[in-house]
Amino acid sequence: xxxxxxxxxxxxxxxxxxxxxxxxxxxxxxxxxxxxxxxxxxxxxxxxxxxxxxxxxxxxxxxxxxxxxxxxxxxxxxxxxxxxxxxxxxxxxxxxxxxxxxxxxxxxxxxxxxxxxxxxxxxxxxxxxxxxxxxxxxxxxxxxxxxxxxxxxxxxxxxxxxxxxxxxxxxxxxxxxxxx
Numbered sequence: 156x157x158x159x160x161x162x163x164x165x166x167x168x169x170x171x172x173x174x175x176x177x178x179x180x181x182x183x184x185x186x187x188x189x190x191x192x193x194x195x196x197x198x199x200x201x202x203x204x205x206x207x208x209x210x211x212x213x214x215x216x217x218x219x220x221x222x223x224x225x226x227x228x229x230x231x232x233x234x235x236x237x238x239x240x241x242x243x244x245x246x247x248x249x250x251x252x253x254x255x256x257x258x259x260x261x262x263x264x265x266x267x268x269x270x271x272x273x274x275x276x277x278x279x280x281x282x283x284x285x286x287x288x289x290x291x292x293x294x295x296x297x298x299x300x301x302x303x304x305x306x307x308x309x310x311x312x313x314x315x316x317x318x319x320x321x322x323x324x325x326x327x328x329x330x331x332x333x334x335x
Contacts, residue, residue, distance in 0.1 A: 214238055214259075222247040235259040242266055250275035261285040261307075270295050280325075281305040289313060297326075304328060 208228055214237040222245045225231070229251050241263040249255065255276055260266060266287040273279070273296070280302050289311040297303060305328040313331065 221245050226251050231255050233257040238262040244272045253277055255279055257281040259283040264288045268292050268296050273299050278302050283307040286310040
């Protein structure tokens with residue numbers, strides 16, 4: 156079976172006399188681009204002309220990501236990269252995603268968080284990092300997340316003294332289980 160992607164789009168329709176923009180959400184399934192020799196799937200290209208993508212679920216398949224993968228997904232509100240065998244986040248992967256509110260990186264064992272991992276995500280309110288075998292975070296890893304409200308770190312072998320959440324001024328929900 157060919158892997159598929161689910162994209163939730165917002166399309167604009169004009170009323171007969173009103174200039175009111177009505178957003179209608181629908182689901183669009185795209186077939187994956189060719190699989191590389193490493194067995195990783197490329198994210199489908201998107202030029203932004205079909206409508207504004209508001210939610211993108213790329214879960215449960217190994218992905219080939221680069222710093223330009225999400226360049227045209229500027230209006231994205233939710234991105235799910237669960238179980239995609241992500242261990243290293245390419246530099247500037249999220250840079251063009253300033254409107255992103257929810258990022259799900261759950262179930263990516265061996266994921267490494269760097270100081271620059273979350274650059275560009277100034278409006279992110281929920282970050283899900285469950286079951287990524289995270290043991291530590293570098294100081295300043297969350298400094299570019301001033302809007303972060305929920306940080307989900309459940310099922311990671313973290314120790315309380317390794318949590319550096321400075322910069323996340325609005326953080327009010329920390330889901331955490333020590334040393335699990």
